[in-house]
Amino acid sequence: MSDTPGADAPQSDEPGLERRLKRLEAILAALEADELELEKALALFEEGVGHVRSAERILAETELRVEELLGDDGRTRPLDGDEAS
């Protein structure tokens, strides 16, 4: 977050919760279907654990970020959560 209008950082390409949880569901479905080769199963297991860790990291965020969009040109400014509470 920046105090300078227009300096808003683009969203990261890191997959968000939605994609991670969807992928986790797919991994669980594959593992529980028991039709995988051993090495593939291991790879999925490790990928799944990675998604759980990343998702937990996302959940660990405690500071709500609120910004105000100032106009059509995409400029924003931080909107203090307390300002509206």
Next chain:
Amino acid sequence: MPRDDATLDLFAAPEPSDAPDGAADPPEAASEAGSAPPAEPEPQREVWTVSQVNRAVRNLLEGQLPALWVSGEVANWKRAGSGHRYFTLKDENAQIRAVMWRSDASRLPVDPDDGMEVRVQGSLTLYEARGEYQLVVRQLEAAGAEGLWRIAFEKLRARLDAEGLLAPERKRPIPRFPRTVGVVTSTTGAALRDILSVIRRRAPWTRVLVMGTRVQGEGAALEVAHAVRTLGRSGRVDVLIVGRGGGSIEDLWAFNEEPVARAVAQCPVPVISAVGHEVDVTISDLVADLRAPTPSAAGEAAVVDGAAVQDYLSAVPTRLAAGLTARVASRRRAVDEGLPRLRRAVQRLVEPRRDQAVRLRERMGRALAMAVERRRRRADVGPRLHRAMAVAVDRRRQRLAGLAGRLQALSPLSTLERGYAVPLTRDGRVLRTTEDFTPGRSFVLRVTDGRIDCEAGAVHPDGDDPFTASKESIHE
């Protein structure tokens, strides 16, 4: 009633014979001063101009009667190019000309239809150019609950419905885990405070992008519509909340106007509409993908409760491990089934060759003992796995880092450690059956601490000649 007095004055004034004494001013002076018309008859007959009469009557009308509420039926409703509305208010026996100036008429949610029963509030005046008296209407209400508002609402709803914009199949699902929630409302209102408070409590990792607008009054609808379009097309939000806190039907009206309805219907991301309290339903609510009864409820609909996600995630490592455990178990079953077949094959070998029986039995006994011992050791794997699983389940609410570390012990690599080996092709595919091998085929044997390049010898599917099949198994 004041009206009676006024009427008496009105008709008494121009009558020279009934006029009271004392008003000696000429008519011109009287009309300029705006006071009661002159009443003192001169020796000669006094003559008024038409304008003087009308001005005098107008002054009487405007000065004597308070603003009135009048009920009647609308007729000849006409909207002039200037924006003023002209109409007639009537009952069975009488009618009054009425006018509603543009500034007042612009507050009407919709123009009334001819024949509609209405109540109007206004003041009487006289249109001097025509000598017609008329009611200048400031407010107009249709009879019945919410009157014109309800009528305007139903008209717009019917039109949008005819276009299919209210169809249930148009409703898009609300994303369960939005990264960014867009909010269109007043930045100073209680609605924003409520929405932020809910999101902060449930999903503080979410980002919120607010576009502030006025939410009531002239032009509010256009501002809201513009903000919905801007945020919706920004590519920055996954879901949009549009709304405001409670208020009168007039306060909420912007959300019943067509520009807002169209902007919501065309929004590229799903829209949650939350206007007023639970009982207030607006056109925006009907067009949106989801109607939330209040702004707080909109916040709850937009983000999932983090605690529920945490619970789900806590169970995942256990499920992942269970998937692997099931796979190991199925492999053990395959071994268990193979062992009796081997034993039968050995017996068939021994029967016809009694002369070698003693020696063979001795060696076979050793081989079997070893096989059985190996099998028992493998069978031990089950309880051990289950104990490990039980530990994992018991502690699943602990932090994930510790959990994942322990789960590593359950991975297939540990299975390899216990003596299993997996034959693989060079590109990593598991070789499962004799059909996967041909004599001379090279393959990789994956054991716990590495890989061994191998080459297949003769291949013996079960069911081949028992002698040759067993020979290599036993005479090793």
